[in-house]
Amino acid sequence: xxxxxxxxxxxxxxxxxxxxxxxxxxxxxxxxxxxxxxxxxxxxxxxxxxxxxxxxxxxxxxxxxxxxxxxxxxxxxxxxxxxxxxxxxxxxxxxxxxxxxxxxxxxxxxxxxxxxxxxxxxxxxxxxxxxxxxxxxxxxxxxxxxxxxxxxxxxxxxxxxxxxxxxxxxxxxxxxxxxxxxxxxxxxxxxxxxxxxxxxxxxxxxxxxxxxxxxxxxxxxxxxxxxxxxxxxxxxxxxxxxxxxxxxxxxxxxxxxxxxxxxxxxxxxxxxxxxxxxxxxxxxxxxxxxxxxxxxxxxxxxxxxxxxx
Numbered sequence: 556x557x558x559x560x561x562x563x564x565x566x567x568x569x570x571x572x573x574x575x576x577x578x579x580x581x582x583x584x585x586x587x588x589x590x591x592x593x594x595x596x597x598x599x600x601x602x603x604x605x606x607x608x609x610x611x612x613x614x615x616x617x618x619x620x621x622x623x624x625x626x627x628x629x630x631x632x633x634x635x636x637x638x639x640x641x642x643x644x645x646x647x648x649x650x651x652x653x654x655x656x657x658x659x660x661x662x663x664x665x666x667x668x669x670x671x672x673x674x675x676x677x678x679x680x681x682x683x684x685x686x687x688x689x690x691x692x693x694x695x696x697x698x699x700x701x702x703x704x705x706x707x708x709x710x711x712x713x714x715x716x717x718x719x720x721x722x723x724x725x726x727x728x729x730x731x732x733x734x735x736x737x738x739x740x741x742x743x744x745x746x747x748x749x750x751x752x753x754x755x756x757x758x759x760x761x762x763x764x765x766x767x768x769x770x771x772x773x774x775x776x777x778x779x780x781x782x783x784x785x786x787x788x789x790x791x792x793x794x795x796x797x798x799x800x801x802x803x804x805x806x807x808x809x810x811x812x813x814x815x816x817x818x819x820x821x822x823x824x825x826x827x828x829x830x831x832x833x834x835x836x837x838x839x840x841x842x843x844x845x846x847x848x849x850x851x852x853x854x855x856x857x858x859x860x861x862x863x864x
Contacts, residue, residue, distance in 0.1 A: 557586040562757075565592060565614035565738070569692045569709065570699035571730045575620035578732075581766035586635060589616040589737045593757040596644035600664040605648050613712060615690050615702045615738035621764055624733040629767050630693060632724040632735065636761040637686035643667045643674065643742040643756035652751035652833065667742070667754050674743045674754055682743055687719040688760055689739030689832070691775075696729040702738065704834040705848055706788060708774040712739060713786065714748045714832025715777065715852060723778040727771060737762065747830045770810060773802060781858070787828075787851035788836035795836065796828060799853035811860050827854045 564576040579585065594610035605612075624630060647654070647663040668675040675681045690702050692710025700707045710726050718724060726735070737760050744753035777784040783806065787799020803826055807813040813821065831850030 557588060559588045560590065560616050560619070562590040562592040562614075562616060565611055565616055566618070566702070566736065567611050567614060568699045568701045569615065569618070569694045569711070569734060569736050571694040571732070571734050572699070573618050573734065575732070575734070576617050578620040578622060579764060580622050581624065581764050584763055586761050586763060587619060589760040589762065591616055591738045591740050591757055591760065593640075593644060593755055596646060596664065596755055599646060599662075600644070600666065604662060613690060613702045613739050615692070615736035617736035618694065618734035619736075619764065620732035620734060621766060622732070624728045624766055625731055626696070626729055627768075627771050628728040628733075629770060629772050630726045630728055630733045630735060631765045631767060632691065632726070632737075633763045633765075634688060634718065634720055634722050634724070634760065635763060637688065637720055637740060637758060639669050639684060639686055639740070639742050639756050639758040642669055643754040644752070645676075645750075645754055646752045648751065653749040669742055669756065676754075685716065685719060685743045686756070686758065687716055687741050687744060688737055689714045689718070689741050689744075691718065691724055691726070691737050692735075693726045693728060694730050694734035702736070705838060706832075706834050706836050706850055708788065710775045712832065712834040713775060713850065714739070714741070714744065714753070714834060715784075715786070716744055716746060717777045717779055717782075717784055717852070721780065725772050725776040725778070727773065735764065748832050751833050774798075776802075781856065783855045783857060783860075785853045785855070786831065787853055788848070790837040790848050792849045792851065795849040795851040799828065799851050800826070803853045803855050806855065821859055825856055825859055828852065829854070
């Protein structure tokens with residue numbers, strides 16, 4: 556059996572106050588399809604400005620209430636497939652992103668064709684599509700987390716290229732039911748997303764949901780075929796690096812039997828780090844288009860892992 560959640564079931568964030576679009580039992584292997592929207596980009600292109608938009612910016616689809624999920628559990632999402640529409644969007648919003656100093660005041664929005672598995676960036680440059688889920692998360696214990704910025708320990712607008720087809724996402728559960736939301740598909744994105752907007756695209760994410768009570772995660776993690784990737788969050792890059800590295804250290808020592816010294820030595824040689832998406836992990840200053848804080852990623856090769864003793 557499969558379930559479909561339409562893009563009309565969209566929200567601007569993650570909250571247990573939202574009515575669930577779907578209730579599912581975890582671990583059944585049933586496919587859930589999350590349809591996503593690019594209406595805000597189309598509206599910006601039509602108006603020539605992102606001021607006073609009537610459509611949601613960076614909406615997430617859901618939420619999905621996971622039966623039996625309780626605070627302290629870990630939600631596991633397997634990305635089975637991501638389908639794309641016929642085009643995506645590249646756009647510059649005034650003052651946003653690392654290129655603001657050279658883009659200036661004039662807005663820019665480009666519709667980017669997608670066909671035959673290729674993303675046609677310009678008349679002469681086309682690249683293979685590498686679709687990914689940019690925004691994923693669960694509800695906080697109270698209130699609402701934004702689907703724009705900042706990013707929270709429950710997830711959010713992470714914009715990490717590793718969250719693609721075949722990847723497994725791990726998220727903490729803070730409230731009964733978890734309240735999972737997915738959205739913000741990218742057809743292709745460079746690491747770090749310096750522009751704040753890569754090739755954003757509407758489409759459908761197909762995923763399965765399972766649950767474990769055997770361990771808790773303190774923040775988002777991603778498992779690929781070759782790596783377990785821990786997301787670091789902090790108000791500065793150094794805080795984010797420490798947060799992510801310490802998460803990886805605890806994973807090695809508590810779940811895979813590494814001694815303190817072995818974990819230290821192996822991590823110093825084998826665990827790489829990188830900058831993550833631009834949405835940040837601190838409160839955004841009032842009136843600022845820029846995200847605050849830092850996101851980092853910390854990559855544990857699965858080749859070094861061994862079962863816990």
